[in-house]
Amino acid sequence: MRVIFRAEQFMREHYGKLDTTLAEAYLSDHYDTYEHKTDAGKRSLCGHEETSPVGEKVWGDPPFNPGGAVTGKVMDSEMAAKLSFIGRAGHPAARIFWPRRFWPPIPSSRAEADSARHDRGTVDNFHRG
DSSP states (O other): OHHHHHHHHHHHHTTTOOOHHHHHHHHTOOEETTTTEEOOSTTSSSOBGGGOSSOBGGGTBOTTOSOBOOEEEEOOHHHHHTTOEEEEESOTTOOOBOGGGTSOOOOHHHHHHHTTOOBOOEEEEEOOO
16 A cells, blocks of 8 residues: 555645646656655556566556556646646656567567557647537
């Protein structure tokens, strides 16, 4: 439950200052309260299960399972009124995720096209209309 502790700690540190920039920082936070260091791992708010050599036993996930946070979305009241939000596809901290380490081989015609591809995620502002 160290992730919950970090969430509460982060909110106490920034009480009364919340905006979309701080909300993005919250979602991409890598501080591990168990080891008392910054580490993009399974105990961070950003959630990087793919770096864990022990997996996540609660969910039955094996070591280095590609789990954890896969998107990050924030909005403020002005954005909500306009039905818009800021979103990132991929880990909220934009750390590189190498999907080919976890997927079965791709047929050679597609493999060549995708061989150098990796995903840092993209940040965009989504809105209605």
